[in-house]
Every structure is written in C-alpha cells, then in structure tokens.
Amino acid sequence: MSLPPLVEPADELTVDEVRRYSRHLIIPDVGMAGQKRLKNAKVLCVGAGGLGSPALMYLAAAGVGTLGIIDFDVVDESNLQRQIIHGQSDVGRLKAESAAASVREINPLVEVVIHNTALTTENVMEIFSGYDLIVDGTDNFATRYMVNDAAVLLGKPYVWGSIYRFDGQASVFWAEHGPCYRCLYPEPPPPGMVPSCAEGGVLGVLCASIGSIQVNEAIKLLTGIGDPLVGRLMIYDALEMKYRDVKVRKDPECVLCGKNPTVTELLDDYEAFCGAISDEAAEAASGSTITALELKGMMDRGENIFVVDVREPNEYEIVSIPGATLIPKGEFLNGSALEKLPQDKKIVLHCKSGARSAEALAVVKSAGFSDAVHVGGGVLSWVKTVDPSLPSY
Numbered sequence: 001m002s003l004p005p006l007v008e009p010a011d012e013l014t015v016d017e018v019r020r021y022s023r024h025l026i027i028p029d030v031g032m033a034g035q036k037r038l039k040n041a042k043v044l045c046v047g048a049g050g051l052g053s054p055a056l057m058y059l060a061a062a063g064v065g066t067l068g069i070i071d072f073d074v075v076d077e078s079n080l081q082r083q084i085i086h087g088q089s090d091v092g093r094l095k096a097e098s099a100a101a102s103v104r105e106i107n108p109l110v111e112v113v114i115h116n117t118a119l120t121t122e123n124v125m126e127i128f129s130g131y132d133l134i135v136d137g138t139d140n141f142a143t144r145y146m147v148n149d150a151a152v153l154l155g156k157p158y159v160w161g162s163i164y165r166f167d168g169q170a171s172v173f174w175a176e177h178g179p180c181y182r183c184l185y186p187e188p189p190p191p192g193m194v195p196s197c198a199e200g201g202v203l204g205v206l207c208a209s210i211g212s213i214q215v216n217e218a219i220k221l222l223t224g225i226g227d228p229l230v231g232r233l234m235i236y237d238a239l240e241m242k243y244r245d246v247k248v249r250k251d252p253e254c255v256l257c258g259k260n261p262t263v264t265e266l267l268d269d270y271e272a273f274c275g276a277i278s279d280e281a282a283e284a285a286s287g288s289t290i291t292a293l294e295l296k297g298m299m300d301r302g303e304n305i306f307v308v309d310v311r312e313p314n315e316y317e318i319v320s321i322p323g324a325t326l327i328p329k330g331e332f333l334n335g336s337a338l339e340k341l342p343q344d345k346k347i348v349l350h351c352k353s354g355a356r357s358a359e360a361l362a363v364v365k366s367a368g369f370s371d372a373v374h375v376g377g378g379v380l381s382w383v384k385t386v387d388p389s390l391p392s393y
C-alpha cells in the first residue's frame with residue numbers, strides 16, 4: 001500500500017538547508033520535494049523517554065520543521081541507560097526542556113514546541129490538532145488508549161512503538177487507511193498481567209531499534225514514499241535478532257473505528273479504563289496473578305483455597321463468583337480484614353477487573369500471606385471465560 005504525502009511542500013529551502021540536507025536531497029525518492037515536505041511538517045512526540053529520545057533526535061536531524069515535545073517528568077539517573085537525548089548534567093531537569101535543548105543543538109533550524117504538561121483528556125485534542133502526525137513513545141496503557149482515541153477522532157495518523165526487555169513492537173495506526181490500536185488490542189490487559197519496563201527492565205539499545213522504525217515510518221508518511229506500516233505490526237526480537245511483520249486487519253466491530261462505533265468521544269477516565277494501580281499493587285500482583293480459568297481449575301480440583309471478593313456489597317449482589325466471601329477493599333486498607341482470613345488456606349482475591357484486588361493483595365502479602373494471589377481481570381473475566389450465563393456490569 002502506498003499513501004499520498006501527508007504534508008504539502010514548503011515554498012523553498014534556504015542555502016543552509018540545502019547544505020545541511022544534501023544527503024537526503026540526492027536520494028531520488030526524497031529529493032527537494034520530500035525535504036520541503038519535511039520542512040513544512042509538524043510532528044508531536046508524546047514522551048521524551050526511551051522511544052522519544054531517538055525519535056526526537058532523528059526527526060530533528062532529518063529536518064522536520066516543527067517538533068512538539070510533551071512530557072511532564074524530570075530526568076532521573078536511571079533514565080540515562082537508554083534515554084540518550086538527556087545527559088548527566090540534565091538529571092533533575094524537566095525532560096521536555098532537556099530534550100528541546102538537545103534538539104536545538106542537533107538542528108537549530110527546527111522549531112521546537114515544548115508542552116511541559118501531562119497529556120490529559122482536557123488537553124489532548126487541542127494539542128494533537130496542531131500537528132500532522134503523532135509519534136507515540138508512551139509507556140502506559142492509559143495514555144496509549146487516550147492517544148489512540150484522540151488520533152482516531154481527529155483523523156490523524158500516529159506511529160506507535162512499545163518495548164520490554166529484548167522485545168519491541170511498532171506499527172502505524174491510521175483509522176482512515178487501516179486499523180487503530182483498539183482493533184489490535186480491543187481491551188487493556190488486566191492490571192498486573194503486563195509488567196512495565198520499570199518493573200521488568202528494558203535493554204537500552206532496544207529503544208533505538210524501535211524508535212528508529214518509528215522515525216522511518218514518520219518520514220515515509222510525511223513525504224508519501226514507500227510502503228507504510230499501516231495494517232502491519234512489526235515485531236522485533238533482539239535476542240534472536242529477528243524482525244517479522246504480521247498483518248493487522250481493521251476490525252469492523254471496533255468500538256472506535258468500526259462500522260457502528262460506540263466510542264464517539266474521549267473516555268472520561270483512561271486510568272480507570274485501564275485499571276491503573278499503585279506501584280505496591282503492581283509489585284504484589286507481579287508473578288501472583290492467576291486467570292479466572294485457573295481459579296476455576298483450583299476449585300474443581302478441590303484445592304484448599306479461600307476466595308475473597310474485595311468489591312462492594314452492591315456489586316456482589318449483581319454478580320459474584322460462587323463460594324467467594326465478600327470483604328470490601330476498605331477493610332484491607334484499614335487492616336480489619338486480616339483477622340477474617342484463615343491461616344491454613346491459600347488466599348485468592350478478586351474484584352471487578354483486577355485493580356482493587358491487586359491493592360488488597362499488597363496488604364495481604366505484606367501481612368505474611370506470601371502465597372496469596374489475585375485474579376487478573378476479576379469477575380469480568382470470570383463471566384467472560386468461565387460462565388457467560390452470568391450478568392456482566
């Protein structure tokens with residue numbers, strides 16, 4: 001598939017620009033027209049971290065005329081292993097400011113726009129509307145779904161990437177020409193099921209591998225050359241040193257970009273949608289999360305377990321897992337739940353989606369119930385995978 005260029009060419013290149021970009025200009029597919037398009041392009045990079053670092057540096061060097069940087073974080077020493085746009089002297093500095101300084105040093109002809117703020121449902125539409133293309137370098141699911149939804153609602157393409165340990169993925173999501181992120185991942189993973197780089201680590205150089213794919217695709221979209229990564233997912237395994245791409249089809253039932261969309265504006269709360277949980281809860285859930293089907297198996301085998309539903313009584317009334325004892329999360333947080341737990345049974349916690357039970361799990365584990373687990377996806381997952389006859393809510 002080839003697509004028309006995203007950006008009209010600028011009127012002209014200055015003598016300085018011709019000198020600077022000469023290695024682009026002599027590539028027939030780029031040439032003067034392509035470089036003028038890059039000059040006219042406005043690209044926003046969401047996040048100046050692992051993926052944003054190489055992306056911003058190469059977008060700047062390539063001569064993208066306007067580069068937006070959005071990040072609210074400050075540079076930490078633990079960032080420097082991979083976030084190469086920042087240096088030792090930037091530790092403690094705002095990432096957006098530090099990244100902007102590096103961009104200006106790489107290419108003073110680039111106009112840098114600093115958005116020193118968190119991306120929120122209040123500002124995402126307005127910020128995105130000022131750009132032709134978004135490069136998504138976010139590291140959490142809440143922001144990822146928000147970026148996707150805003151881009152689809154605005155009809156803008158975005159280049160997505162993700163990294164973990166030795167594995168990377170990248171794709172271009174553009175609902176007008178192919179699938180969106182929700183077509184590939186209709187639902188966020190249950191909390192605790194997918195560890196972040198902060199929990200699981202990431203090989204620093206992996207950022208360059210995936211970030212460079214993102215820039216490569218951005219340049220192709222802006223200038224209208226090559227076969228863009230629309231409808232394809234690139235999967236990179238750094239240990240095997242293998243790239244493979246798999247087809248991603250547009251889902252006609254996609255709630256956002258399908259035939260009968262039910263999501264027609266931004267969600268109120270992406271954190272809640274993704275069941276965002278505290279660091280303590282994420283740590284407790286890591287390696288101690290079971291699926292609803294696994295719980296069913298434990299029950300069927302008659303294992304010595306004590307299943308606790310940490311939701312509220314009204315939720316328990318709507319639907320509950322057979323045999324579960326109701327002890328709302330608040331009782332774990334104030335400590336009163338602990339005396340209700342048997343010492344001689346394995347504790348299995350669950351809630352609606354897995355967020356609250358992860359919080360309760362952190363309390364239970366630190367109280368000494370070291371083999372306690374919680375159910376990823378909670379009662380919703382139970383309804384979906386074990387007993388679809390039960391009501392969902």
Ligand SMILES: [Zn+2]
Pocket residue numbers: 179180181182183184251254255256257258
């Ligand atoms: Zn979609």
